[in-house]
Amino acid sequence: MEILPVALDAAAAMRSRLRTDMTTRAAYVSDASIFRRVPAAVLEVRSEEDITHALAYAQSEGLAVTGRGGGTSVAGNAIGEGLVLDTSRYFNKILDIDPVARTARIQPGVVCDKLRDAAAEFGLTYGPDPSTHSRCTVGGMVANNACGSHSLAWGTAADNVESVKVMFADGTTATLGTTGTDSHELNVALKKLRDANLATLRTELGRFPRQVSGYGLHHLLPENGFNTARAFAGTEGTCGIITELTVKLVEKPRATALAVLAFETVFDAAAAAATMRRPGVTTAEGMGGDLLDALRSRPGQELAGSDLPGLGGGYANGVEKAGGWLFCETAGETPETARAVADALVSEYLDAKSAGAIDAVVVTEHAAARKLWRIREASAGIVTRLPDGGEAWPSWEDSAVPPEHLADYLRDLYTLMDKHGLRGIPFGHFGEGCVHVRISFTLGTEEGVAVFRSFMEAAAKTVAGYGGSLSGEHGDGRARSELLGTMYSGAAMGAFRDFKNVFDPTGLFNPGVLIDPERIDDRLRPGPGQRNFELSPVHALSRDKGSLLNGVNRCVGVGLCRSDEGAMCPSFQGTGDEVDSTRGRARVLSEMFRGESLPSAYKSEEVKDALDLCLSCKACASECPVNVDMATYKSEFLHRFYEKRLRPMAHYTMGWLPMLTRILHAIPGGASATNAMLRLTPVEKLVKKLGGIEPTRTMITFAPESLQRWFAKRPTSNSAAGSTVVLWPDSFNNHLDTSPGKAAVEVLEALGYTVIIPEDFVCCGLTWHSTGQLDAARKVIGHTLKVMEPLLEAGYPVIGLEPSCTVMLGHEITELVPGDPRAAALAAAVVPFGDLVAEHLPADGKPSAVWPFGTLDAGAVSQVHCHERSIGDHSGTAKVLASVGINEREIETGCCGLAGNWGFEPGHAELSRTLGERELFPAIRGRAEGDLVLADGFSCRTQISEGTDAKGMHLAQVLAAARLDANEL
Known part of the structure; x- marks a missing residue:
């Protein structure tokens, strides 16, 4: 057998990992923008050598080449029709942290938060922190010159790159x-280009920090040190592929406080933000009042943001509630000094006297501050749905003006939206004059697209009139590159072209951008033609x-589903594959409706x-x-896919x-015989x-007799004479x-209830x-409703034990x-x-006639069922567990x-087992002696018994044991 040369072998290995299947290509058609480009192939880069062979x-x-990190760009600069090089899955190592020099050497696919966590060991952090910090990559941040909320203190990604x-x-x-290149x-x-354009570079560029x-x-100017690293930042993948970076680290504040100031209008908040660049203030983030309305329009979020100031009413000048807020984080050597700066601001x-704050709050406790910050950080997703449920889209997403002009610019922007019959909710980095807004463009029709173009052209002229920038941190991409001539002279545009040609004379990298x-x-993703295969769902999708x-279009692509933070999305957390993220699936479904790349719909x-x-x-x-609901979309798809x-x-x-x-239990001895055979x-x-x-998998076993049959044979309890459930x-x-x-049953009767269990199939x-x-689900539900009708007419509460079934009854059946x-x-x-x-908890916590449970005094590892965590509410269970002395540690x-x-x-x-090993199995194996394992879900208990030596307990079993004798545990 012929042995291939090493280089050829590596090239072959790279080609073997090229993903050209349509599932993958469909998942990569977009980023967080409105644009759609179907790539020819995707490579998940593993090494610098991979990139060498991929370019060849x-x-x-x-094929053209597009670099991609977390794919969270809203400008369409991480997509392309050629070869997409994704560095996020494998090319993501932190190579070295130098705490003395305060630098980190990394591969481009390192996620921002991963770098920040690693630097925290040395009391350091990475300064730029976009709202997508839990999933965006540092390579992508440098490529787009991203900033984030702390740019007031630490600047942009360009300001923080060393090489x-x-x-x-x-x-x-x-x-x-910082002083040139090694070539x-x-x-x-580069010096020739610079020297030929000195006047242009000095007068048109670098006029304010957010001119991106x-x-x-x-x-490149002599007075700026011929800093080629900073000049390369913000090139948006058009000049080459980043293979390694060295970035600055900054000292993490020893203490912080958060001052949230409420203003009558968002314009007042913008005007105040312009004065916030001062010692000790690290952020001045703003948002409009409509953002809170949009958040509260979400199911289960009706009281969200209740900790924000300015909502109580009764303020001076007849103000009923705030119309805008500023989030101002302050830093100090001690909590007292950080608090003092915040108090002084307030x-x-x-x-x-004029356009001042109407209310304010100062928060120093970390959990309380995070709760408030999450509202601002979720803005990019929240505002894609307006308070009335209407769609809103990015593209005029990222403009910036010198901060002193922000209030006037915002007024003009609102006027411009009104003129075009559009709405939008502003938020962003007000202290640096950068405003994000998602706008109610109607992109599904040719007429709507014409309005979109008209608005974009007018908005570009408006921001240029203030000496501003089309982009303040996300780059120009496909969203704004065509409009660059509005804010720059022909000489500047010519210099840009020459710069591109120095690095990429053949135009290989990210064509169509800048x-x-x-x-x-x-080629707008939600544009005309997206509804070629619209289908009538079974769910109401109200x-x-x-x-x-x-529903699919809810996913704009902010990519929170790619984060390790929280419970979403477990399959992506297990595989790291874009296809397995909620966003990736939404992109594939969007392609299905378009019917071009996936003609079988x-x-x-x-x-x-x-x-x-x-x-x-x-x-x-x-x-x-x-609130993308992929579980429902999956059910709808499978329903149609397997039709006939x-x-x-x-x-x-x-x-x-x-x-x-049910059939098995209708046969006398059938369950026991089946268990024996299995x-x-x-x-x-x-x-x-x-x-x-x-x-x-280990086969499940069946109870010797059903709960219904056990209950029917059971003598009626004499102690239960209260309400019926x-x-x-x-x-x-x-x-x-x-x-x-x-x-x-035992617990409910101990609480004084008369218990009914339906005898028929429900x-x-x-x-x-x-x-x-x-169709079968609807028939089953129809039969169930017929059986339950008299019990519902009697007004009896229906008590759910299995969280998934409880959520199905409480939320899904009304949609079906x-x-x-x-x-x-x-x-x-x-x-x-x-x-x-929980409704029976005694006020003093002591056992009583209506609270017949003792104290167990035990620790517990608690697996909250995913449906209860996402759609339900675990707080009642948590209170009950605490009342019987259970110190619950929830699996996160x-x-x-x-x-x-x-x-x-x-x-x-x-x-499945990989997901169990993330946290659940290790937590159970490492629990203290005597600690319980809690899991109300049958699936959770099954997974626990397969993956560990423990047996999970339902809350009802815990309470039954607490009522009897804690030692029996």
Whole structure:
């Protein structure tokens, strides 16, 4: 066998990892912008050598090259029709941190927060911190010259770069530093360009800190030290591929405080922000009052932002509530000095006679400050839905003016929106004159696109009139590059072109951006043609006007689903693959509706593949800033995909589990006989194979008798003479593990309730819903409503034990059968078990006749079910656990990894166990002796028993034990 040369072997290895499948390409069609470009291939870069071979491959195939980090750009500069080089998944190592020099040497795919966490060990941090800091990459930040809320103190990404190693089209590299480059030829070319344009660079560039549009050629000036690293920052991938960076680190403030000032209008907030550049003030972030209205229009967020000042009313000059806020973080050597600076700000602006603050609050406790900051950081997602539910889009997203002109510029911007019949909600870095706004463009029609272009052209003239910049931190990209001639002279544009040609004379890198730009209205993702395959959903989708595409379009692409922070998105956290993120799936679904790259539409195997690893955990429905509900979209797709098709066997065995287990328990001795047979290894293997069940999973077992039958045979309790409640016999507690149900009956009766369990078959339809069998789910729900009708008419509360079923009853069934008043009645009647028990908590915490539980005094690892965490509310359960002496430690990573039928389907076991190993399994293995393991969800308890030696307990079992004798645990 011939041995390939090393270089050729590496090139072959690179080519073998090129992703050219349509599922991947569809996931990469956009970033966080409104633009759509279908790439020819995607490479997840693993090394500098990969990039060398990728560039050679691209040129041999006639493909352009686009670099991409976290894909959170709102300007469309991280997408392209050629080869996309994604550095975020593998090319993301922190190579060295020098605490003395206060620098970090890193690969470009390092996420901002990962660098900040690593630097924190030395009391340092990375200064730039965009609102996407939990998922954007530092390479992308430097490429776009990103800034963030602390730029008032620490500047832009360009201000914080020491050196950049760049690879060019021919595979050669150069390191650009603070006083030139390590290439004599490059130095000569750049100095020649600079010297030919001295007057232009000195008069048109670098006029104020947030002038980010175009290339930063003023950094090449002699008085600026011929800083080639800073000049390269903000080139948006048009001049080469960054392979390594050295960035500055800054001392982390020893103490901080947060002053939030409320103003009558957003214009007053903008005017005040211009005066905030002063010692000790590190941020001056602003937002308009409409942003809070938009947040409060989200389900479950009706009281969000209640800690903000200025909402109480009764202020001077007849002001009813604030119309704008400033978030001003202050820093000091001690908490007292940081607080003193914040207090001084508040005093100054509350005492102001004209356009002063109407109210203010100062926060020093970290958790309280984070709660307020999350409102501002979620703005980019929140404002993509206006308070009335209308869509709003980026593109005029990032403009900036000298701060002293911001208030007047905002007024003009509002006037311009009114003239074009548009609305938008402003927020941003007011202290530096940078304003973000998402605007209600109607991009799905040619007429709407014409209005979009007209507005963009007028807005460019407006900002230029204030000596401002089209872009204040995100780069120009496809969103604004065409308009650069509005703010720059022909001489400046010529200098930009010469700069591009020095680095990339063949135009390989990111064509269409900055130089020879594409039109600002060219190939818009939500533009005309996106609705070629609109389909009628089974769900009402009441928040999205009955349109599944409207639901998909909620995803603008801010990428919170790519973060390790929180519970969203577990499959992405497990794989790191863009396709497995909520955003990636939304992009694939968007392509499905367009019907160009995926002409089979809702019969597309590519779409099915993209949705395959979605656990339907519902985390995105709450944690996504715009409440993308991928679990529902997946159900709708599977419903249509398998229409008139044979389904996977798992859909029949797991999807129809409620009916199958009911039949099994209708046969005397059937459950016990089945369990005995399944203990025989050959039988178990055969059943798994025939049933389409993952072979490495342990088969579930069935209760000897159902909870319904046990309850029907049970003598009526004489002690229960109070209110009547219906205990919901969900399939898991009814047929598989009846222990929690039996404990719940005992606990409810101990609290004085008369308990009813329906004798007939009732089901929320969860397993049919999660497998996309929506017609069957609706029929099951219809039968259930008929059985429950007399109990609902009697006004009995319906107590849920299984969180997934409780959420299904309380939230989903009204979307599946929206015209049935019984569904609304059932949803209103549902009460989680923990919430009902919490209503009986004694005020003094002591046992009483109405609180018959003792104290267990135990620690506990608690796996809150993902549906309860996302759609429900765990607070009632938490209060009850605390009342019986349980010190609960919640697992923060969300879904346990089993997710009902999903974890039992073939091909899912490895990821399922990986997700368990994130936090859940290690926490259980490392628990103290005597600590309990809590899990109200049957799937969670199943995952725990497979992955550890522990057995999870339901809250009902804990309370039953507390009522008897704590020592029995």
